[in-house]
Amino acid sequence: MPTFPTLKLYYEGSYVRILQMNLYDLNYRYNGLQVTGKFDILTYEVVRDFQVEHKLVPDGIVGPITWTAILNQVTYIQSKLNSINFPLGNVDGIFGAKTTMAVKNFQSANNLLVNGIVTPRTRQKLFNPNPEINYSNRPSSLSLSSLNPYVASLAERFLNLCTKNGLNVIIITAFRSWDEQDILYAQGRTAPGNIVTDAQGGDSYHNWGLAFDSAPFENGRVAWDDSAAFNEMGVLGQQIGLEWGGNWTSYAISLVDTPHFQYTFGLSTEQLLNGLKPA
Structure with a gap:
């Protein structure tokens, strides 16, 4: 898995786009997050939300520990999709076009909303398709x-x-x-x-x-x-x-x-x- 630079508020560039793509498609998008390549205040807030949910220091800075947590989330999903015959190619921790298409194909096959985003219903169907109690x-x-x-x-x-x-x-x-x-x-x-x-x-x-x-x-x-x-x-x-x-x-x-x-x-x-x- 590649090593990414530390990112923080007001940074710009391709690595910020990767960060935003990953967070957006992992469903951290409720405050209006967009993939712009600019580390704006919305991105900062979403990063802090992610950090708190994953018991990390909520400083809004995407250093090695936060990058690892985010990339691991994506690789977990990519590996699962590959294993159940929704192929996306290399497991690289980046929620790119091939991963989005694999999610859409999975959603379509399971009568879910087809948007390429790992929503709660998509996540449960992916990792726990037959729950003991179907809440x-x-x-x-x-x-x-x-x-x-x-x-x-x-x-x-x-x-x-x-x-x-x-x-x-x-x-x-x-x-x-x-x-x-x-x-x-x-x-x-x-x-x-x-x-x-x-x-x-x-x-x-x-x-x-x-x-x-x-x-x-x-x-x-x-x-x-x-x-x-x-x-x-x-x-x-x-x-x-x-x-x-x-x-x-x-x-x-x-x-x-x-x-x-x-x-x-x-x-x-x-x-x-x-x-x-x-x-």
Whole structure:
């Protein structure tokens, strides 16, 4: 595999194009990333998102460690496509025209959206075509029973702890279907409204039963404007080991989400799509 130079904000050239092609076709494109050969602020943000998701230092600089992680992602896909008779030639870590065409051929053969991008549904079909539990076909549900059993138990403990602390809290989202997630993702992009999520169907922990949303319920309504209650809920949720969306920063996950709680077992949604299962 070739060695690439370190890249950072405002650099230009062919290596930046390779970086952008790889990130775009690996589906890191939700903030408007384009293949321009210019390391602009959008590219910088996507690089940081990639680094956080892969547990790298989120400095937005593409040095040897980040390059290796990106190239390994592409070679993993290239090797898989070659092995299942969707040939693309040399496995080189670069998401070029031949790799894009191989992905399109795979998508067409499997009745997927044909765009050459390794979307969540494409990734699952590629690496885990016959999952033990097919989450992609499950309907949305408000019931805690739709969650992973351990996450459901944490949710129960969380609700009881809120009650003990004088908070009346209800569940507003438990398992969310992949189709519903795609509708939310389209909002503000290809559908009217504001952007509310950067996760497509299969790329949210809600789609795996590992997350739930909750909110304070006061005077017969959800009290969306009660920031103090949401903050207290965040503290209580973290006390029992839940990750709280109110702590999310502007990179890694670009939208702070105070109703959101999750327990991921240390797995990324990419790993879940690849077939890894929670302990």
